[in-house]
Amino acid sequence: MTEPLPQGAVIGILGGGQLGRMLSVAASRLGFKTCIYEPGGDCPASHVSNYHFQKPYEDEDALRQFAEAVDVITYEFENIPTSALDVLDGLKPIRPGREALRVSQDRLTEKDFLTNLGLKTAPYADIPDAASLKAALDTIGAPAILKTRRFGYDGKGQARIMQTSDADAALSDMSGAPAILEGFVDFSxxxxxxxxxxxxxxxxxxxxxxxxxxxxxxxxxxxxxxxxxxxxxxxxxxxxxxxxxxxxxxxxxxxxxxxxxxxxxxxxxxxxxxxxxxxxxxxxxxxxxxxxxxxxxxxxxxxxxxxxxxxxxxxxxxxxxxxxxxxxxxxxxxxxxxxxxxxxxxxxxxxxxxxxx
Amino acid sequence: MTEPLPQGAVIGILGGGQLGRMLSVAASRLGFKTCIYEPGGDCPASHVSNYHFQKPYEDEDALRQFAEAVDVITYEFENIPTSALDVLDGLKPIRPGREALRVSQDRLTEKDFLTNLGLKTAPYADIPDAASLKAALDTIGAPAILKTRRFGYDGKGQARIMQTSDADAALSDMSGAPAILEGFVDFSxxxxxxxxxxxxxxxxxxxxxxxxxxxxxxxxxxxxxxxxxxxxxxxxxxxxxxxxxxxxxxxxxxxxxxxxxxxxxxxxxxxxxxxxxxxxxxxxxxxxxxxxxxxxxxxxxxxxxxxxxxxxxxxxxxxxxxxxxxxxxxxxxxxxxxxxxxxxxxxxxxxxxxxxx
Missing domain, CATH: 3.30.470.20 (ATP-grasp fold, B domain)
Structure with missing residues (x-):
């Protein structure tokens, strides 16, 4: 699809929070309808959208019906399960595309992507296990911050390491999830x-x-x-x-x-x-x-x-x-x-x- | 009700056109839900509202359910059937109130109201029959415009009388509806x-x-x-x-x-x-x-x-x-x-x- 969507076209939005709500309102201003996919009921976006699929992201049939009901698929959050994206892929255009999701869903992949573009990031290291955390702290130093590679937002899934003796506690905060260590940046x-x-x-x-x-x-x-x-x-x-x-x-x-x-x-x-x-x-x-x-x-x-x-x-x-x-x-x-x-x-x-x- | 409506309260809107649509969007910005009452399907307001009663204005049960579902009733057009207002009245506050509707639903009542306030209007006369039209044209003169007293919008229900010989044709355009003659105003x-x-x-x-x-x-x-x-x-x-x-x-x-x-x-x-x-x-x-x-x-x-x-x-x-x-x-x-x-x-x-x- 390279033609602009016509009046009355339906924009599918994965996620029904306040961002989806304000996207729905903007879509209405341009004459579009919206269809929200959100497992939760009475969600902010559903108040101002045409349709609401109140279904889990694991429901492949519902995902297919959603794709059938819309002209283009977008989203209001980046942590959409890959399995759901796999079902939707190819049925309707997903915008932004899957590469943007792949990169931004994983802090390590994202940092590697940015570094490869020649952009500066905080010093970082992949932390698959306790040994790598100790090694990374030797290089990056404390204070530093240990973060889950995936599914973090608003400060969740993060543990500060003020001194190297905090390392074990921080790692156990990750509950075994793959993690990344980020050095502190001295920013104004x-x-x-x-x-x-x-x-x-x-x-x-x-x-x-x-x-x-x-x-x-x-x-x-x-x-x-x-x-x-x-x-x-x-x-x-x-x-x-x-x-x-x-x-x-x-x-x-x-x-x-x-x-x-x-x-x-x-x-x-x-x-x-x-x-x-x-x-x-x-x-x-x-x-x-x-x-x-x-x-x-x-x-x-x-x-x-x-x-x-x-x-x-x-x-x-x-x-x-x-x-x-x-x-x-x-x-x-x-x-x-x-x-x-x-x-x-x-x-x-x-x-x-x-x-x- | 004199307390401000709380978050999540439902604003009922009679009419589902573009005005209802933009009212719904504004209501969402303040954290309210909206419920549209509109006989037509796929109406502009329903795209951005929580609920849509797609029912005729003659359906008293539906009107009562609508009143039950909302916290306050407003409207996007003034030509709401009086019988529907009678059903809704007293169930939930109607804002603006019925006096505003009574006055504005009838061009003659409206002109009388404005004149009684000391405000200037175009010269006008009640036209219950052909004889009164001839008499009014003697006073007001031509050109003038004959309008149905009720249910006119966007120039509908109007007939111009450029000379007194147009009077009969204009009156027959009213199809027997109560009418009002308005003189032309020389405005810039x-x-x-x-x-x-x-x-x-x-x-x-x-x-x-x-x-x-x-x-x-x-x-x-x-x-x-x-x-x-x-x-x-x-x-x-x-x-x-x-x-x-x-x-x-x-x-x-x-x-x-x-x-x-x-x-x-x-x-x-x-x-x-x-x-x-x-x-x-x-x-x-x-x-x-x-x-x-x-x-x-x-x-x-x-x-x-x-x-x-x-x-x-x-x-x-x-x-x-x-x-x-x-x-x-x-x-x-x-x-x-x-x-x-x-x-x-x-x-x-x-x-x-x-x-x-």
């Missing part, structure tokens, strides 16, 4: 670039934002980021390099550490990204519409930034602040319709616009 | 104000836009409108007067003719309005979110305008221009997902933003 701050690449190879990047995390969860993204013009250019160019190397179609989030020695790639996410939510109030075409445009074979939209924005996640009890936030004329509220407030759960976000005079 | 242009009133009586108005119609259908709305500061103030004040007189809750569209003798009210619509679509790109809180905020008992949002905008409707074959429009960096595309393109059918709209330097 983290930024991210939300990049997009169309079916035709066109690349567009949003302005880099500056991220602040708390407890492993993104807290705020501030635009503009504190970057020199040269760093800004570097950030955008390396994002384009990654997108092209993967023959990527869609939106990608690229997290970067800013150091005196240059930009270091922390990780890539083959999907719309929490640090790109500011685009809803800062750009004509936000990251969600940009992603839908790309996977639907439309031309990419204009992502140039017209306002300064601070995006703040509403996590757990932050929801108590909504009545007050709703009265602030500079704040746009975005809630995800999650039934239950839990500590550490992303319930919504706000974009605070700083008007330029 | 039409503007509209999108006003909002909260449960607490708070009133907020968007900046007036200037409307251009073609063949009885809105073609463009341009911001800012060509108005003096005094006219702008008048337009906003009279909108507030109408909202307060109706003890209104929600968004209302007020169409005004601009004449050398002042502003003349053309008509009022107790709902979000096509001439308010520009707010999606010109304001932090657009008319759809403003309406949802009001009916959900939230504080009204900030509707101050931060950009100049030209909204253009995409009607029928205008859809052929979408590929080109999608590439214009100043254009935001909004499509309604209607399966079939028909002449005169509103298929979508674009907002062209004129950046302020």
């Amino acid at each position: 701050h983290e930024v991210s670039v939300i990049g997009a690449r169309g079916v035709d190879g066109q690349v567009a990047c949003f302005d880099p934002g500056e991220n602040v995390h708390q407890g492993g969860i993104l807290r705020t993204t501030t635009l503009p980021a504190n970057l020199s013009a040269a760093q800004r250019t570097d950030a955008v160019l390396l994002t384009g390099q990654i997108l092209n190397a993967l023959d990527y179609v869609g939106v990608m989030g690229v997290e970067l550490f800013v150091t005196p020695q240059g930009l270091i790639v922390n990780e890539i996410a083959p999907r719309v990204h929490n640090s790109g939510h500011w685009t809803q109030q800062g750009c004509s075409v936000d990251q969600f519409e940009q992603h839908i445009r790309a996977v639907a074979g439309w031309p990419l939209g204009d992502g140039s930034r017209y306002a300064d924005v601070v995006m703040e996640n509403l996590i757990g009890d932050d929801m108590d602040r909504v009545p007050e936030l709703a009265q602030d004329p500079n704040v746009s509220v975005h809630l995800y319709g999650k039934a239950e407030v839990k500590a550490g759960r992303k319930m919504g976000h706000v974009n605070r616009v700083v008007r330029r005079d | 242009h039409e503007v509209s104000v999108i006003g909002a009133r909260g449960v607490d009586g708070q009133v907020a108005c968007f900046d007036p836009g200037e409307n251009v119609h073609q063949g009885g259908i809105l073609r463009t709305t341009t911001l800012p409108a060509n108005l003096s500061a005094a006219q702008r103030t008048d337009a906003v004040l009279l909108t507030g007067q109408i909202l307060n007189a109706l003890d209104y809750v929600g968004v209302m569209g007020v169409e005004l003719f601009v004449t050398p003798q002042g502003l003349i009210v053309n008509e009022i619509a107790p709902r979000v309005h096509n001439s308010g679509h520009w707010t999606q790109q010109g304001c932090s809180v657009d008319q759809f979110e403003q309406h949802i905020r009001a009916v959900a008992g939230w504080p009204l949002g900030d509707g101050s305008r931060y950009a100049d905008v030209v909204m253009e409707n995409l009607i029928g074959d205008d859809m052929d221009r979408v590929p080109e429009l999608a590439q214009d960096p100043n254009v935001s595309v909004h499509l309604y997902g209607k399966a079939e393109v028909k002449a005169g059918r509103k298929m979508g709209h674009v907002n062209r933003v004129v950046r302020r330097d």
Whole structure:
């Protein structure tokens, strides 16, 4: 399929969280329907989609019916079981493609991919066993961080090694899962670039934002980021390099550490990204519409930034602040319709616009 | 109910067209679910809502189930059968309230209401029969326009009387429906104000836009409108007067003719309005979110305008221009997902933003 999807076409989305929700809304704006595949019921994306396959990822029949019901398949999270992808593959286009998923599903593969592109990453080593962890700590040194190679997000599946004597405890935290050791990077701050690449190879990047995390969860993204013009250019160019190397179609989030020695790639996410939510109030075409445009074979939209924005996640009890936030004329509220407030759960976000005079 | 609706509450919307669609999207942004009541299948609003009662307005059981399923009832069109409203009344709050519907469903009642408020309208007369039409034409003169009192929209149910000899043909066009004769107003242009009133009586108005119609259908709305500061103030004040007189809750569209003798009210619509679509790109809180905020008992949002905008409707074959429009960096595309393109059918709209330097 190289023709743009017509009005009324159905975009299949694997995953039914808030990212799928905002993708569905963007798809509706362009006249598309959406079909969500998500095992959980009453999920945020299902509230604003045409169809919801509430089925496990192991249900091959349901996956085939899903593929039958849609015109293109995309996803809101990268940890889709390979077996599910194997069923879907060839039935309908999967965008972004499987190579992007293969690379980003495994921290070791991802680091190797980035290194082979000539990009800088944190020092890292494959940790198949206890012996390799000791050897790697000799080279990389402590403090360092041990992470499962697969299925980590929001700080989960990670253990810090402050001194070499922490090694055994950290390894046992991995519960036998394949792991990777990453050295600490002495960075001043983290930024991210939300990049997009169309079916035709066109690349567009949003302005880099500056991220602040708390407890492993993104807290705020501030635009503009504190970057020199040269760093800004570097950030955008390396994002384009990654997108092209993967023959990527869609939106990608690229997290970067800013150091005196240059930009270091922390990780890539083959999907719309929490640090790109500011685009809803800062750009004509936000990251969600940009992603839908790309996977639907439309031309990419204009992502140039017209306002300064601070995006703040509403996590757990932050929801108590909504009545007050709703009265602030500079704040746009975005809630995800999650039934239950839990500590550490992303319930919504706000974009605070700083008007330029 | 005076407490704001909580997360996960369900907003019931009568009518499933593009206005219901964009209301649903706005409701999702605030964490609400929506339930559409619309006899037609595959309607634009159902694509982005949780539930769709695909039932006729005469189905009293279905109406009761609908009321049971929702926390508040609103609507996207004013011509809801009175019998359906009678069933729903008292089961759940209807916002805007029935008085607004009673007044706006009948052109004669509406003109009387406006006149009693001290506002100017076109000269008008009740036309129960042929004799009254002749008498009214003696007073009002030709050209004039004969309209059905109820169920008119987009120029339907109207007949022009260019000279008194057209009277019989015009009256027969009404097919016996109660009618009203309206004199022509010598106006330079039409503007509209999108006003909002909260449960607490708070009133907020968007900046007036200037409307251009073609063949009885809105073609463009341009911001800012060509108005003096005094006219702008008048337009906003009279909108507030109408909202307060109706003890209104929600968004209302007020169409005004601009004449050398002042502003003349053309008509009022107790709902979000096509001439308010520009707010999606010109304001932090657009008319759809403003309406949802009001009916959900939230504080009204900030509707101050931060950009100049030209909204253009995409009607029928205008859809052929979408590929080109999608590439214009100043254009935001909004499509309604209607399966079939028909002449005169509103298929979508674009907002062209004129950046302020």
